[in-house]
Amino acid sequence: MTKVIPRPVRVGLVGCGNVSRQYLRNVLNSDELTVITCADINDANATAVASEFGLRKAKTVDELLNDPDVDLVLNLTLPTTHADVTLRALAAGKHVYTEKPLAATLENAKEIIEGARQRGLQVGSAPDTFLGVGQRACAELVQSGVIGRPVSVNAFMMNAGPERFHPNPDFLYRIGAGPLLDIGPYYLTTLVAMFGAISRVGGLSAMPRTERVVQVGERAGAHIEVDTPTHVAGLLLFANGVVCTLVTSFDVLGTRTPSMEIHGLEGSILAPPANSWAGPVLVKKNTDADFVEVAIPESEVEGFMGMGLIDMAASLRAGRIPAAMGARALHVLEVMAAILESGARGGAFTDIASPDQDLSLTQKSRGTA
Secondary structure, three states, rough: OOOOOOOOOEEEEEEOHHHHHHHHHHHOOOOOEEEEEEOOOHHHHHHHHHHHHHEEOOOOOHHHHHHOOOOEEEEOOOOOHHHHHHHHHOOOEEEEEEEOOOOOOOOHHHHHHHHHHHHOOOEEEEEOHHHHHHHHHHHHHHHHOOOOOEEEEEEEEEOOOOOOOOOOOOOHHHHOOHHHHHHHHHHHHHHHHOOEEEEEEEEEEEEEOOOOEEEOOOOOEEEEEOOOEEEEEEEEOOOOOOEEEEEOOOOOOOOOOOOOEEEEEHHHHHHHHOOOOOOOOEEEEEOOOEEEEEOOOOOOOOHHHHOHHHHHHHHHHHOEEEEEEEEHHHHHHHHHHHHHHHHHHHOOOOOOOOOOOOOOOOOHHHHHH
């Protein structure tokens, strides 16, 4: 049983790269938490973020992890170090909210969840876009029966690669990233929150280029190695019978394919990209001639990074399981690992064991911590 925190949760930030600023801007005015300190293996990054946001800079990451004033560690390090930092934070008695994926390997992710359970701690994980007004509207349409019994989902994230806009995209082409582990968590988390667990997985993958060229910033023209598949197609069966086609790619120069479609026996939904917070959301029922845009509330926030962290802080104060719970992040990572393994084996299907708890976003599934 997690001990309730009766005041705003005190957060220590590890990893002061560009994404940390978006998190900090989005959570600064929250009544649920306060970010008090930061650390980075690059001291200049920590100094800059501490100065910009008025934080106390820890001398080292270990100093922050062992700071008695820190209740929760916000882990914004590179994917390959997510597990190391999270496990060290848990060992120091801290709750953790981490950027996606939960870990670079399934073994590390299981170790994280078990380590938290043994210590009575909570682990939360990005992405949090399934909490956004756009995806919530889609979930409500499905749950209210507007499209009848759900049958299938088509989900696509395809572009020409992050080297076009990211000045240091190297880590996105390493094991633990690639298009599936970088963007796949948005789509899979959204769909698991909507439909529950996935029970069977197959996949095919390709790595047509072993080298990429940085196109922007001071390193423009630099060559980087590719260590992971850059085009991944998955076929997923949810436990409730919904079938999903998921394609993530850094090898598509242009596309008009909708980001996400949800089809039922009595209608279809055109959903916004799963890595966005707002709309639009369009619906076509069997009595409609065409798709009609659904009115949804204006987005409460300009950016999405940090909303899951705020909810986790609220959950620690209320004694409930975070919406962006670690169990769902573990399941999503297990599904992605199975897709990649299937691709490596030429498309053989893999059965996924049923999770111990309901992963759909319902009050019942969140329960108490």
